[in-house]
Structure formats: C-alpha cells, structure tokens
Amino acid sequence: MEEVQDDGQSPSVWGSMQVSARGTSMIMRKVRDQPRTTRQDLVNDLKRAGITVSKKTISNTLRRHGLKSCSARKVPLLKPAHVQARLKFANDHLDDPEEEWEKVMWSDETKIELFGLNSTRRVWRMKKDEYSPKNTIPTVKHGGGDIILWGCFSAKGTGQLRHIEGRMDGAMYREILANNLPSSVRALKMGRGWVFQHDNDLKHTARATKEWLREKHLKVLEWPSQSPDLKPIENLWRELKVRIAR
Known part of the structure; x- marks a missing residue:
C-alpha cells in the first residue's frame, strides 16, 4: 500500500502530510471532472488505489493547487x-x-x-x-x-x-x-x-x-x-x- 509523503513533520500529524504525485494527479483529475465530489469520496477513491490519506490531507492538497470548497452558484437554466x-x-x-x-x-x-x-x-x-x-x-x-x-x-x-x-x-x-x-x-x-x-x-x-x-x-x-x-x-x-x- 502506498503511503502519503511526509514533509519532515511527524507522520502522525495528518495535516502536514503530502500526497504523492500519483495521488495528487488522481485527486485533481477527479475534482476537475466532478467538482461536486466530496473529500470522503476522494479518500475512498485513493484507498481503492492503495493510497491512504485523511480528509485534511485532501483539503491541504486541493488548497495548494488553488482550489477551495465553495457554494455552487445558482444560474438560470438556459436553452x-x-x-x-x-x-x-x-x-x-x-x-x-x-x-x-x-x-x-x-x-x-x-x-x-x-x-x-x-x-x-x-x-x-x-x-x-x-x-x-x-x-x-x-x-x-x-x-x-x-x-x-x-x-x-x-x-x-x-x-x-x-x-x-x-x-x-x-x-x-x-x-x-x-x-x-x-x-x-x-x-x-x-x-x-x-x-x-x-x-x-x-x-x-x-x-x-x-x-x-x-x-x-x-x-x-x-x-x-x-x-x-x-x-x-x-x-x-x-x-x-x-x-x-x-
């Protein structure tokens, strides 16, 4: 099983851990294709791929790539x-x-x-x-x-x-x-x-x-x-x- 990469801090501090390049690529691809996906969805997807991460690590990874959780804007349904x-x-x-x-x-x-x-x-x-x-x-x-x-x-x-x-x-x-x-x-x-x-x-x-x-x-x-x-x-x-x- 692939583990998250440590940035020099204690491995027990989940928030300080960084996801591998492969894991990051999976996260960004999923969020790009399905913006409404949840952090738990991402945790589960990575777990099935053999990568263990926490929801906090997911949040940190997304923030490092310029993404944040926002309310979806409501717009008119256009034909x-x-x-x-x-x-x-x-x-x-x-x-x-x-x-x-x-x-x-x-x-x-x-x-x-x-x-x-x-x-x-x-x-x-x-x-x-x-x-x-x-x-x-x-x-x-x-x-x-x-x-x-x-x-x-x-x-x-x-x-x-x-x-x-x-x-x-x-x-x-x-x-x-x-x-x-x-x-x-x-x-x-x-x-x-x-x-x-x-x-x-x-x-x-x-x-x-x-x-x-x-x-x-x-x-x-x-x-x-x-x-x-x-x-x-x-x-x-x-x-x-x-x-x-x-």
Whole structure:
C-alpha cells in the first residue's frame, strides 16, 4: 500500500502530510471532472488505489493547487434559444455609452425567505471558474417562499419597494407600476428619455400590460428571457437578503 509523503513533520500529524504525485494527479483529475465530489469520496477513491490519506490531507492538497470548497452558484437554466437571445442583446448594446445605462429604471420581483435558507451545494473550484457550468446550480424563478417584493432602482438610487400580498396577477402588476413607478422616477429625477426595464414574466408581457405601457408612453428595454444575472438589481436584492439574514 502506498503511503502519503511526509514533509519532515511527524507522520502522525495528518495535516502536514503530502500526497504523492500519483495521488495528487488522481485527486485533481477527479475534482476537475466532478467538482461536486466530496473529500470522503476522494479518500475512498485513493484507498481503492492503495493510497491512504485523511480528509485534511485532501483539503491541504486541493488548497495548494488553488482550489477551495465553495457554494455552487445558482444560474438560470438556459436553452439554446436563450443563449442566442442573450448574445444578441450583448452585441446590440456592446457600444452603448455609460450615460445610456444611467437612464434605465430597473425593476424586478424577488422572494425573501425569512425562515430557512436556500439549499446549497459545495464544489471544488478555482476563483476564475466560479460560473463554469460544472460549478453552478441551474434554477427556475419563484419556487415558493415567504414574501415577494417588487422594487426598482437606477444609477441615481433606489425607488419604491412594494410588498406583494397574495398571488400577483397582471392587474395587480399594473396597479403596482401605476402607484410606484412614476413616484420613483420623480424622486430620482430621471428626467425625460428614461427607459423602463422588466423581464419577460407573463404578467409583464401580457397584452393588457403592454397596452398600459403604450398608453403611458413608456419606453421599454427589450430583454432576453432567462437573464436575471444580467440585471444589476439582482446585486441589490442580494445585499437586501444578506442584511435580512443577519
């Protein structure tokens, strides 16, 4: 049976031991192919190969190679059509000056969990591989929760925040816009030429909602489906959730 290599410290100090080149190669290959593998999985794999190591030695080996255990990022589940639409959006706005984005009023709904946390999975990865598909968890919108909020903001600051009571339909969504969007625009002094952004939720794209937006002469930013990660308001929601979790 192959033993781990000592770095000069007592063999009984597992944390100071180093895995052989062969063992290290096995560890790195397994983690590269299966980022969700656990330290115990690696210990078992190496044991079957005749290499005895501890979980602490596994951790030290991975850290020496720039890997650490991280929560897998949650990203939208994308179909090929979604990918193409996102690419088109990026190309269409590639050369937009910063001033154009300062005119956008971003809006969104979010779920706030007051009791319990979203499930997470941990993966072994390097910092630069944070959003590699193997290191992320695909998600769908609004899987249920405790409260739902609607909010908006622009480069000038935050707008109104509205607690949505009950199930929101198209009529409620239009009522929320009517009671909160104009006042937010005025408070932030958006001026003329501002642009409204919301995603492609069915309530947002309903015929009655589109007609309401036309009647109000609102310019709407065309938005690719399944692209919450492109919206800066997601960073605002994250900050809000972090503060609530404290």
